[in-house]
Amino acid sequence: MSERTAAERPGRIDAVPVRHPLRWVAVAVIAVLVAMFLNMIFTNEAFNWSFVFEAMQQTPVLRGLWMGTVLVTALAMVVGISGGVILAVMRLSPNPVLSSVAWVFTWFFRSVPRLVLLTTMGALGILFQQGLSIGVPFGKQIMSLLGVDSSLTFLTLDANQIFAGIWGGVIGLGLSEAAYMAEIARAGIMSVDRGQAEAAEAIGMSRGQTMRRIVLPQAMRVIVPPTGNETIAMVKDTSLLIGLPLSNELFYQLSSIGSRTYQVFPAFVAAILFYLAITSIFMVGQYFLEKRFGRGFGQPSGAADGRIARLLGRSQQH
Amino acid sequence: MSTTAEPTEPTPPTPSSQLTSQTSPSARADSDHRRLVHAVNVTKAFHGTEVLKGIDMDVHKGEVVCLLGPSGSGKTTFLRCINQLETIDGGRIWVDDNLMGYVDKGGRLHRLHDKEIAAQRRDIGMVFQRFNLFPHMTALQNVMEGPVQVKGANKGQAKARAKELLDRVGLGDKHGAYPAQLSGGQQQRVAIARALAMDPKLMLFDEPTSALDPELVGEVLDVMKELAKAGMTMIVVTHEMSFARDVADRVVFMDAGVVVEEGPPSQCIDAPQHERTRRFLQRMRQDPKSV
Ligand SMILES: Nc1ncnc2c1ncn2[C@@H]1O[C@H](COP(=O)(O)OP(=O)(O)OP(=O)(O)O)[C@@H](O)[C@H]1O
Ligand SMILES: [Mg+2]
Numbered sequence: 129m130s131e132r133t134a135a136e137r138p139g140r141i142d143a144v145p146v147r148h149p150l151r152w153v154a155v156a157v158i159a160v161l162v163a164m165f166l167n168m169i170f171t172n173e174a175f176n177w178s179f180v181f182e183a184m185q186q187t188p189v190l191r192g193l194w195m196g197t198v199l200v201t202a203l204a205m206v207v208g209i210s211g212g213v214i215l216a217v218m219r220l221s222p223n224p225v226l227s228s229v230a231w232v233f234t235w236f237f238r239s240v241p242r243l244v245l246l247t248t249m250g251a252l253g254i255l256f257q258q259g260l261s262i263g264v265p266f267g268k269q270i271m272s273l274l275g276v277d278s279s280l281t282f283l284t285l286d287a288n289q290i291f292a293g294i295w296g297g298v299i300g301l302g303l304s305e306a307a308y309m310a311e312i313a314r315a316g317i318m319s320v321d322r323g324q325a326e327a328a329e330a331i332g333m334s335r336g337q338t339m340r341r342i343v344l345p346q347a348m349r350v351i352v353p354p355t356g357n358e359t360i361a362m363v364k365d366t367s368l369l370i371g372l373p374l375s376n377e378l379f380y381q382l383s384s385i386g387s388r389t390y391q392v393f394p395a396f397v398a399a400i401l402f403y404l405a406i407t408s409i410f411m412v413g414q415y416f417l418e419k420r421f422g423r424g425f426g427q428p429s430g431a432a433d434g435r436i437a438r439l440l441g442r443s444q445q446h
Numbered sequence: 447m448s449t450t451a452e453p454t455e456p457t458p459p460t461p462s463s464q465l466t467s468q469t470s471p472s473a474r475a476d477s478d479h480r481r482l483v484h485a486v487n488v489t490k491a492f493h494g495t496e497v498l499k500g501i502d503m504d505v506h507k508g509e510v511v512c513l514l515g516p517s518g519s520g521k522t523t524f525l526r527c528i529n530q531l532e533t534i535d536g537g538r539i540w541v542d543d544n545l546m547g548y549v550d551k552g553g554r555l556h557r558l559h560d561k562e563i564a565a566q567r568r569d570i571g572m573v574f575q576r577f578n579l580f581p582h583m584t585a586l587q588n589v590m591e592g593p594v595q596v597k598g599a600n601k602g603q604a605k606a607r608a609k610e611l612l613d614r615v616g617l618g619d620k621h622g623a624y625p626a627q628l629s630g631g632q633q634q635r636v637a638i639a640r641a642l643a644m645d646p647k648l649m650l651f652d653e654p655t656s657a658l659d660p661e662l663v664g665e666v667l668d669v670m671k672e673l674a675k676a677g678m679t680m681i682v683v684t685h686e687m688s689f690a691r692d693v694a695d696r697v698v699f700m701d702a703g704v705v706v707e708e709g710p711p712s713q714c715i716d717a718p719q720h721e722r723t724r725r726f727l728q729r730m731r732q733d734p735k736s737v
Contacts, residue, residue, distance in 0.1 A: 324578060326574070329564065330531065330567060330571070330572040331568070331571075332644060341595060424583065425582070
């Protein structure tokens with residue numbers, strides 16, 4: 129070794145990189161397909177782009193987008209996530225009453241299709257006796273008032289509005305979501321090492337504190353990514369609100385404009401563009417949430433970055 | 447350390463048939479002021495298999511007891527029973543004259559509520575084999591968590607105290623590090639600081655160095671030696687014979703759920719009386735990883 133001169137020892141690597149001829153073929157094929165697609169979009173009369181953009185700016189459409197789609201999604205997810213976490217904690221509790229209540233709730237709401245659920249909820253105002261026992265907020269007060277005097281008609285009307293209106297949508301979609309979120313939250317809680325709860329108990333924390341301070345923050349790392357999926361699915365499921373019937377909602381407004389003006393297809397395109405936009409915004413939110421709850425795990429830049437880097441790294445190998 | 451104000455609780459009864467059938471009469475009629483841990487005839491079974499078969503153990507204030515024994519002999523289980531991460535099936539455990547997990551009402555034991563059990567645990571620090579630091583918190587936050595959340599301590603004071611403790615275990619420059627950014631030895635020292643932050647009367651160590659690379663064992667043992675020197679009462683499950691020999695006041699050798707032999711390290715390690723102890727120590731000497 130020592131006899132060799134510096135020139136003989138291997139130096140900086142300057143190698144020919146692996147060639148990827150197939151990749152270039154794929155790029156060419158895709159470029160042609162994209163060109164064909166763009167050609168169709170811009171030359172086919174059926175698209176009627178000016179109509180698309182005009183439809184997207186109509187006040188009822190924007191109100192439907194904001195109220196029926198964005199707001200209901202956000203509120204239903206709030207109900208769904210908090211309900212789901214509570215259900216998951218109940219499911220995992222040693223108390224058999226709590227865990228079976230949670231099981232039955234999950235079983236019921238996972239079994240009923242959302243369109244069916246919403247349509248049924250819309251009818252609850254009329255069949256008020258049974259409907260209110262689901263565990264709806266202010267259900268009890270309404271019931272007790274119902275049995276009392278003749279002001280009942282007023283309240284029945286109220287109930288009707290509640291169930292058929294935007295709150296009906298939030299409650300119906302939120303409870304249904306809670307059933308799915310319960311499973312996600314349960315998986316998240318169970319993903320946290322037992323030793324964490326033991327360490328927390330060993331410094332004298334109560335069960336509640338252990339859950340709140342130690343277990344749930346770590347479970348969030350597992351809970352957030354599927355919750356992003358659920359949120360995006362919820363955006364799309366708000367189009368089922370018409371079952372209530374709630375017409376103050378994006379897709380219904382656009383499709384009714386479409387049928388009124390005999391421009392059905394451009395109206396659908398307008399709806400798709402809106403759904404793409406909302407979903408993209410929620411995806412950005414998800415990215416930041418994942419970063420926030422990835423603190424202390426893996427590289428400091430956050431779990432989401434790591435995953436992207438890994439994906440990119442893998443695609444380079446092919 | 448002094449207990450001049452001995453709690454005026456009634457003398458606990460002898461273990462009744464409720465928990466165990468075998469009892470030693472007058473389990474602790476004499477209230478020994480120097481005694482911190484008093485375990486009598488502790489039994490524990492998992493799914494019908496008895497893992498602890500009547501353990502008696504006393505630990506005095508300021509004493510360091512090393513618990514030795516082959517794998518599966520029940521050392522971890524016994525430690526976990528002391529701070530009630532496991533419930534015992536029979537016998538009694540007192541820590542600082544508090545009966546762990548139960549209250550005696552007219553001769554009948556009543557199980558304590560979770561909250562009361564949590565309160566009993568505050569005075570007992572535990573250090574785990576696998577550290578179990580909270581990964582979403584920095585070293586400083588890990589140490590502050592107990593005082594702030596459990597004792598309701600003022601945040602500023604808890605922070606100052608936590609810094610002091612981290613300095614004491616030699617991690618003055620790692621306050622802001624997350625556990626994943628620390629070596630095993632550093633993590634274990636944070637875990638010790640976290641336990642100390644609750645001002646425990648008793649520290650339990652369950653093989654605190656056996657998950658560490660050999661070159662990191664020393665730094666953790668040094669912290670434990672300091673702690674022992676400062677007068678902390680400690681029960682240490684370990685396979686580190688030199689630590690046991692140098693630091694322990696007493697060594698307890700367990701096998702198959704019973705205490706086989708106990709005494710000062712000079713006797714128990716260097717001149718064991720029992721065949722089982724001898725065999726275990728022999729194997730330890732040949733291959734410390736085999737046990
Ligand atoms: N949660 C549990 N469920 C069932 N069995 C258990 C449980 N915990 C411990 N055991 C069993 O109890 C016995 C004693 O285990 P323990 O962990 O107390 O041994 P140990 O002396 O600490 O051993 P080691 O040196 O390997 O840590 C073992 O046979 C083990 O399999
Ligand atoms: Mg063990």
